[in-house]
Amino acid sequence: MQRVVFLVPLLVAGSIWTLQTDPVKGKSPIMALENFHFEQFTGRWYEVAVVSTCPHYMQRKKRNPVMVALELKHVPSRHNFTMTTSAFTNGTCRETWTVLSFTNTPGQFFHHVARFGADVDSFVVDTNYDEYALMMQLSNEKPTGNKTTIVKLYSRTMSVSPPALEKFKELIRHHGMSEDAAIMNQHKGECLPGEPTKEAAAHHQVFGHESSKQIIPAEEEQSDVRPGRENL
Template sequence: MQIAASVASLLVLGSAWTLQVAAVQPESQANFDLDQFMGRWYELAVVSDCPHYMQHKRENPVVVALELQHVASESNFTATAATFRNDSCKETSTVYSLTDTPGRFFHHFARFAADVDSFVVHTDYEEYAVMLQLSTEKPSETKTTKIKLYSRSTDISPAALKLFQSLVRQHGMSNDAVIKNHSKGECVPGGQATEAKNVTSAGV
């Protein structure tokens, strides 16, 4: 009887664990429209369970301007990021492969030998987007989670902020850990930072 009870307990615990995992399984925006998602975005806030990433962001919590471009005949799109580093504007590009799931993308981050799955969890296309990124480093199989809040401008609405904070909590992270990016003005590659001001983002 004791053995049977122990097995039953393990099955119950296993079922509960499965339900908890299922509760945070990533899902992208319903009826996601890639063309509407393209264009200019600004990364206003980020959080991650990766200590190295968070330390890097704390050292340079600056708004990142993203320009997304997709060619209709291609199965990928390019994200060109521009941000200030050491008061100089730097630009990098990442190619995201499309997947069979609309709103879910894939890319490989060579610097850390990491495979990255990105999910646009919430967006209204015209104002805000909340993105979840799940990374797996090879060969260690180390897994990390990042959550990012994007806006079409350097402002964000309370409703968008609420969606972002809810996703942060769902993935076991604290809203107190969120890094709020600030603007140093428009980033033009090769240019210098001209001003520094706080993001007016309704409490981001």
């Protein structure tokens, strides 16, 4: 049984451009949704599809294309919010926490990953709040200059409508990526932190493996996961 907690160091972005250049094309600006209302955006979401320019991220997702549940919570008096994600990894449900800051642009968020010296900007490109959301994430690793673009499709349920999926594909094409590379996440059952999948539980019963609760430090857990490869 495992419960993983990631506390991502927070930097307040005092001045971030409204338009940011997508490193894929070098010209297409990324704009957050106009008249974005964050409080309507909070609550439960599911990551149902994703594509990235980072080959390591895509390899990892292909090995484990599981549905990711996200919970967004905000304390009104604070200039940041928490995102809790839960998903099955190696047969066990793991939960992570990330702290993101608001910027001067509604619908654009920021966090800094100190371990890799990376600035990560996230954008809500489109949403109707009660059905779907299109997200883009730009990661810039200052020491290496590596830049990564990730496009994600969120849904309030574990399924998504054809029109929302088509919007996702259009966004992918617009930013120079192949829609054929997109990964559709699979539902592996209800994810409760520390609980195994049905397959893992059956394996435990047959082979009598011992179960133990383990807390893995964020630094250790992310040793092979660079900023462009984490959830948002």
